Amino acid sequence: MVVSRYSLSVFFPAHNEIESLPGIVKAAGDICRELVGDFEIIIVDDGSTDGTSELADRLESSEPGVRVVHHGMNRGYGGALRSGFLSAKKDLIFYTDADAQFDMAELRDVLPMIETADVVTCYRTGRCDPWHRSLNTWLFEKTVSLVFGLKIRDPDCAYKIYRREVIEQMELTSDGAMIDVEMLLQAQRAGYRIVQRGVRHYPRKSGMPSGANIRVILKAFREMIRLWRRLGSRLTHRPRPAAPHNTHPGASE
Ligand SMILES: Nc1nc2c(ncn2[C@@H]2O[C@H](COP(=O)(O)OP(=O)(O)O)[C@@H](O)[C@H]2O)c(=O)[nH]1
Ligand SMILES: [Mg+2]
Secondary structure, eight states: OOOSSSSSEEEEEESOOTTTHHHHHHHHHHHHHHHBSEEEEEEEEESSSHHHHHHHHHHHSSTEEEEEESSSSSSOOHHHHHHHHHOOOSSSEEEOOOSSSSOGGHHHHHGGGGGGOOOEEEEEEEOSHHHHHHHHHHHHHHHHHHHOOOOOTTTOSSSSEEEHHHTTTTTOOOTTTHHHHHHHHHHHHOOOOOOEEEEEEHHHHHHSTTTTTTHHHHHHHHHHHHHHHHOOTTTOOOOOOOTTTOOOOOOOO
16 A cells, blocks of 8 residues: 555544544554554544543543544534534545444545545445434435435445545535535535545444434434525526636536
């Protein structure tokens, strides 16, 4: 494996993930040392109340390259992602969940894909959630395709790499689960090249999943309406000229 010529920020949104956090942060350090010369690992503690905050501070002192961003209060998944992007300083920004439902080692195959793309967004294979979660994802994917024309498989999958310049052009407003669609849509409409790959999904071994909470789903729908008002639907959106520092202007898949 060739060491990437890019520097890499890895961040984890973490809300009450005391048990899985040490393992995933260690796995991130191991794979980053193998794949990149220059990296940082950021834990976004999203107002945790289970001791994750104190644990994250200890990891910052003991693990090289680890930094912590604390939210005094819970801001939601989108709020946690926005904080992560604001504090990330490297050329490429990768994020995944702190609950260890993904394998950091798959970065070996995913990271090289950015060489010919601006965004790498993965989809879950062998999904380890109850069947109704897969149904929700399928319905959501069809809805955002129909409303916005976003043709991305499993847009909510938390295994993504963005080039820094793609993020810097975005205006991000979602505090909840719509953040992934808000980002992918802006990247697609600006003409950045988006590529996809499957990654294995693993069962959550600790903590509590919150992606299927009714509050989270209702908030996502409110955010979808706001996004539709701001960015327009696939029928009303007028394409802008491609962004000036596109690495692959006009290409999107
Ligand atoms: N859902 C949710 N997740 C958060 C929040 N803040 C941070 N996270 C983190 O986002 C990731 C995904 O959350 P999870 O509940 O596992 O969602 P699921 O995998 O879709 O069930 C985990 O790493 C959480 O710790 C929040 O306010 N809500
Ligand atoms: Mg999860």
